[in-house]
Amino acid sequence: xxxxxxxxxxxxxxxxxxxxxxxxxxxxxxxxxxxxxxxxxxxxxxxxxxxxxxxxxxxxxxxxxxxxxxxxxxxxxxxxxxxxxxxxxxxxxxxxxxxxxxxxxxxxxxxxxxxxxxxxxxxxxxxxxxxxxxxxxxxxxxxxxxxxxxxxxxxxxxxxxxxxxxxxxxxxxxxxxxxxxxxxxxxxxxxxxxxxxxxxxxxxxxxxxxxxxxxxxxxxxxxxxxxx
Numbered sequence: 441x442x443x444x445x446x447x448x449x450x451x452x453x454x455x456x457x458x459x460x461x462x463x464x465x466x467x468x469x470x471x472x473x474x475x476x477x478x479x480x481x482x483x484x485x486x487x488x489x490x491x492x493x494x495x496x497x498x499x500x501x502x503x504x505x506x507x508x509x510x511x512x513x514x515x516x517x518x519x520x521x522x523x524x525x526x527x528x529x530x531x532x533x534x535x536x537x538x539x540x541x542x543x544x545x546x547x548x549x550x551x552x553x554x555x556x557x558x559x560x561x562x563x564x565x566x567x568x569x570x571x572x573x574x575x576x577x578x579x580x581x582x583x584x585x586x587x588x589x590x591x592x593x594x595x596x597x598x599x600x601x602x603x604x605x606x607x608x609x610x611x612x613x614x615x616x617x618x619x620x621x622x623x624x625x626x627x628x629x630x631x632x633x634x635x636x637x638x639x640x641x642x643x644x645x646x647x648x649x650x651x652x653x654x655x656x657x658x659x660x661x662x663x664x665x666x667x668x
Contacts, residue, residue: 448609448640449475449498456493456505456663467493469663471507475642477608480635482651483644485660489525492613495644496662499611525587529557533602536613539594541586547573547597548582555604572600576630592623599630616650626651 456468467490475481475498485491496502497509500516509516511531516524541550546568555565573579576596586594595615602610612631616624628650635641643654651657659667 442565446478447474447475448479448510448512449473450510451497452508452510454497454509454573455505456490456497456502457505464586464606466663468497468504471663471665473658473665473668475609475640478638478640479656480631480641480654481643481656481658482654483658483660484646484648484651486646489660490663491644491646491660493663495642498642499532499534500524501534507513529605531607532605532609532611533605535595535598535602535610535612535615537617539598539618540593541584541594541597541601543586545589546583546585547578547589550586550597551601551604554601558605569600569604573597574606576603590623591619592626595611595619595627596630599627603634604633607639609642610634612641612643614645615643616645616647624650655659 451471451473454468454471455466458465458467471494483491483494493502497504500511504517511527514527516527519527531577545553548566551569551573552566555568556562557566570579570582573582576599578593578596578600579666581589581593586597589597616627619627631641631643632653643650645651
């Protein structure tokens with residue numbers, strides 16, 4: 441496939457099927473989707489609609505049962521597991537509802553860890569983590585542990601971790617789901633700033649209020665794109 445101008449990701453005829461005994465469950469059912477560079481989009485749907493499965497497929501965290509995935513023109517479906525992991529680490533940053541921070545590591549260590557995958561010099565990786573944390577207002581919490589932080593602070597750390605390798609695409613799965621309204625608005629404001637800085641942002645949510653702040657809403661129902 442030839443990548444079209446402005447296209448950063450494409451799904452062609454993607455299925456994700458789970459065998460449940462004699463029954464087959466279609467988590468994704470013949471999904472076609474194009475994400476353009478610099479988009480600020482939301483994937484909206486109720487619980488069980490397939491929206492998180494779609495995010496995992498877009499993020500190369502899961503393989504399709506059938507169909508083709510392209511990232512920057514690269515035929516992802518033809519890559520082996522190591523090649524997919526390397527591409528994912530370079531191109532995509534992830535932010536999760538439950539933060540997924542390692543409780544035994546400090547804020548600085550949590551953010552430094554993914555930088556060490558591509559930076560052999562620990563001091564350089566750590567300095568990069570310090571700079572990233574300062575940019576998001578967590579410079580005074582470097583040596584705190586996750587359980588010493590508020591939900592909003594933990595999500596800021598998770599955002600710093602997602603940004604550490606300067607990915608082009610940020611995928612966020614219910615990023616405000618565990619936050620109070622005020623803190624949720626602060627986090628969404630950070631996504632706006634990241635978008636203005638040139639990042640491609642995709643947020644999975646069941647909240648129409650969150651979806652309204654994005655420029656494009658992709659509605660998923662029963663594993664299919666119902667409206668885009």
